[in-house]
Amino acid sequence: MAYQAYSLKEVANKPERLAAGHRMCAGCGSTVAVRAVLRALKPEDRAVITLATSCLEVSSMTYPYTSWEDSYIHTAFENAAATASGAVAAYRAKKKKGQLDETYKFITFGGDGGTYDIGFQSLSGAMERGTDMVYVCYDNEAYMNTGIQRSSSTPLYADTTTSAVGAESSGKAQYKKDLTQIMAAHRIPYVAQSTFLGNFKDLHHKAETAIYTEGPAFLNVMAPCPRGWRYDESRLMEICKAAVETCVWPLFEVVDGEWVLNYEPKQKLPVTEYLKLQGRFKHLFQPGMEPLLERIQDDVDHRWEELKGRCEGQL
Amino acid sequence: MSVRGRMSGNEAAALAIRQINPDVVAAFPITPSTEIPQFVSRFVADGAVDTEFVAVESEHSAMSACMGAEAAGVRAMTATSSAGMALMYELLYVAASDRLPIVLAAVNRALTGPININTEHSDSMGARDSGWIQIYSENAQEAYDNMLMAHRIGEHEDVMLPVMICQDGFITSHAIENIETEEDAAVRAFIGTYKPQHHLLDPAESVAVGPYGVSAYVMELKRAQAYAMECAKQVILDVSFDFAQKFGRAYGLFEEYRMEDAEVGVLIIGSAAGTCKDAVDRLRERGVKAGLVKLRVFRPFPAEELAKALGGLSALAIMDRSDGFSGVGGPLGAEVRAALYSYGISKTVTTNIVYGLGGRDIRVEDFESIYGMLGSKEELPRTMYIGQRE
Numbered sequence: 211m212a213y214q215a216y217s218l219k220e221v222a223n224k225p226e227r228l229a230a231g232h233r234m235c236a237g238c239g240s241t242v243a244v245r246a247v248l249r250a251l252k253p254e255d256r257a258v259i260t261l262a263t264s265c266l267e268v269s270s271m272t273y274p275y276t277s278w279e280d281s282y283i284h285t286a287f288e289n290a291a292a293t294a295s296g297a298v299a300a301y302r303a304k305k306k307k308g309q310l311d312e313t314y315k316f317i318t319f320g321g322d323g324g325t326y327d328i329g330f331q332s333l334s335g336a337m338e339r340g341t342d343m344v345y346v347c348y349d350n351e352a353y354m355n356t357g358i359q360r361s362s363s364t365p366l367y368a369d370t371t372t373s374a375v376g377a378e379s380s381g382k383a384q385y386k387k388d389l390t391q392i393m394a395a396h397r398i399p400y401v402a403q404s405t406f407l408g409n410f411k412d413l414h415h416k417a418e419t420a421i422y423t424e425g426p427a428f429l430n431v432m433a434p435c436p437r438g439w440r441y442d443e444s445r446l447m448e449i450c451k452a453a454v455e456t457c458v459w460p461l462f463e464v465v466d467g468e469w470v471l472n473y474e475p476k477q478k479l480p481v482t483e484y485l486k487l488q489g490r491f492k493h494l495f496q497p498g499m500e501p502l503l504e505r506i507q508d509d510v511d512h513r514w515e516e517l518k519g520r521c522e523g524q525l
Numbered sequence: 526m527s528v529r530g531r532m533s534g535n536e537a538a539a540l541a542i543r544q545i546n547p548d549v550v551a552a553f554p555i556t557p558s559t560e561i562p563q564f565v566s567r568f569v570a571d572g573a574v575d576t577e578f579v580a581v582e583s584e585h586s587a588m589s590a591c592m593g594a595e596a597a598g599v600r601a602m603t604a605t606s607s608a609g610m611a612l613m614y615e616l617l618y619v620a621a622s623d624r625l626p627i628v629l630a631a632v633n634r635a636l637t638g639p640i641n642i643n644t645e646h647s648d649s650m651g652a653r654d655s656g657w658i659q660i661y662s663e664n665a666q667e668a669y670d671n672m673l674m675a676h677r678i679g680e681h682e683d684v685m686l687p688v689m690i691c692q693d694g695f696i697t698s699h700a701i702e703n704i705e706t707e708e709d710a711a712v713r714a715f716i717g718t719y720k721p722q723h724h725l726l727d728p729a730e731s732v733a734v735g736p737y738g739v740s741a742y743v744m745e746l747k748r749a750q751a752y753a754m755e756c757a758k759q760v761i762l763d764v765s766f767d768f769a770q771k772f773g774r775a776y777g778l779f780e781e782y783r784m785e786d787a788e789v790g791v792l793i794i795g796s797a798a799g800t801c802k803d804a805v806d807r808l809r810e811r812g813v814k815a816g817l818v819k820l821r822v823f824r825p826f827p828a829e830e831l832a833k834a835l836g837g838l839s840a841l842a843i844m845d846r847s848d849g850f851s852g853v854g855g856p857l858g859a860e861v862r863a864a865l866y867s868y869g870i871s872k873t874v875t876t877n878i879v880y881g882l883g884g885r886d887i888r889v890e891d892f893e894s895i896y897g898m899l900g901s902k903e904e905l906p907r908t909m910y911i912g913q914r915e
Contacts (some may be wrong), residue, residue, distance in 0.1 A: 286616060292586035300594040
């Protein structure tokens with residue numbers, strides 16, 4: 211897409227659509243993701259926000275308070291996309307009958323639990339049906355709301371409360387599921403992967419494209435969790451940058467089936483530069499764990515080359 | 526003017542949906558209710574309705590989409606059976622708690638275990654505490670009429686609760702019967718338009734649906750929901766009265782068949798009531814004072830009215846087409862007995878009979894033998910099963 215001129219100062223001065231006073235932790239990525247996505251809405255456009263059960267849900271709308279300036283609905287954990295598709299159907303019905311002049315955009319937020327796992331079927335269905343909505347996964351790589359249990363998004367060897375590290379275990383024994391690719395395989399108009407980087411230009415433009423592309427769009431946003439990843443709250447941006455510079459979390463988009471790599475590090479950093487910032491990987495830095503670090507590096511390298519191949523049209 | 530026609534229960538429910546012309550239908554196929562979304566798809570394809578049909582990937586998503594749509598201020602409907610309803614259970618509670626007057630055409634079928642496609646009430650009985658209004662139909666006519674009344678009941682400002690209209694799988698859903706239907710314009714005039722007080726797509730205000738409820742508020746919320754269900758009883762009677770005035774077919778909370786001087790009675794739900802009526806007629810010819818109460822409205826449960834209607838009997842058989850696996854019979858047995866007890870009825874002895882599981886047939890002769898047992902001087906078993914091989 212042709213990127214519009216972008217100024218962080220300008221977009222940051224737009225009225226906030228997620229009010230302060232919610233109960234999310236300091237240093238949490240999810241509200242950063244939400245605010246960044248909502249900044250891409252045109253001020254005159256309204257939104258209906260759907261949430262999967264999550265930290266974000268229980269902390270941003272505790273009766274009788276809400277942080278959401280826009281209309282908001284939560285019904286359950288595994289069905290946010292289906293709930294949104296019903297609201298979209300109602301919107302279409304009202305538009306068809308001339309009962310509504312205003313423009314509404316439909317944006318759904320779910321964590322990796324509500325997106326990669328329990329809500330995966332509902333998401334896949336809503337996308338396949340061509341629902342005109344944006345689904346944003348704020349991916350913090352475990353079930354944080356219930357206390358840091360593994361998900362299919364949890365990376366190899368991460369220590370969680372259900373992939374515990376011990377004498378017989380080095381953490382999660384399986385690889386992280388590549389959901390962004392799976393969503394691209396739905397052949398929807400727009401799929402992108404982003405995180406918090408620099409002036410947020412990458413995420414802003416992806417959110418804008420997702421919201422203003424007709425039809426379904428999926429955004430996967432790495433959104434670290436200080437409790438689960440065990441980092442100092444002030445280091446959120448540093449971790450995101452390391453994820454991108456090590457190619458653990460590449461920035462790319464798939465526009466009408468065309469794969470585009472948005473950022474290629476000048477010098478790809480070793481994966482340890484990312485892992486060492488987080489307590490969940492602390493055990494990997496004990497003596498004798500080098501083969502495990504190598505396995506992670508090999509996997510990251512393999513996925514990176516594969517992604518580059520796709521983006522260069524070689525796959 | 527009513528129009529005479531011949532159709533199955535599924536066709537009758539689908540006709541009602543076409544006439545209601547809901548804004549959104551979201552459904553997933555499951556035997557024996559599959560025909561209903563098929564008809565809706567046909568109506569949409571032919572331009573016969575304005576409905577947005579969402580062909581979801583599961584019943585869970587069907588109910589989710591109905592909630593999203595209803596919260597967005599429009600009428601949303603779905604249809605399901607058996608395991609499909611079971612997959613919705615989690616959300617049935619949410620829909621009721623969020624006070625979303627969705628209408629569900631339920632075609633009763635046995636829950637799986639073993640898999641079976643025939644009628645049984647285990648599916649909707651499993652949802653009896655979900656907060657939905659439940660209205661049961663004996664035949665296609667009642668299925669049609671109950672569908673036409675559902676929105677007026679659920680959307681009433683004193684109620685604002687979802688409604689399921691139940692009919693028996695295959696026996697009602699697939700058998701062709703003579704029924705009277707109403708003209709589109711008359712139906713639409715009867716139902717009126719839906720104007721919710723608050724919804725997601727109101728440009729004048731943002732609303733938040735489905736908050737986290739802290740302990741300081743949940744009890745009040747649940748009490749209000751329970752009160753709405755209490756209010757639903759009078760609203761059902763009012764809407765049924767209005768329906769009778771307009772269309773000439775009268776309904777109450779239950780139907781009393783030859784109960785005026787009855788000494789022995791059966792309480793039943795659904796299509797087997799027709800079979801039981803034949804047995805009552807035969808017995809009456811032989812001088813047996815037999816009667817029948819066919820429960821139409823199970824939620825809200827008309828405990829006081831039932832106690833009054835049944836309290837004059839010397840013996841009563843409460844018929845359950847689902848087993849509660851409590852070791853002491855089915856859900857109707859438990860609730861009807863509780864009603865009799867709490868309204869001080871002690872002279873009516875009762876038995877709770879589980880019948881017709883997995884579509885097992887029940888015949889006129891079976892009911893005759895039940896009435897014979899009720900009229901005998903022998904002590905009644907507290908619970909029993911009929912129609913099965915031992």
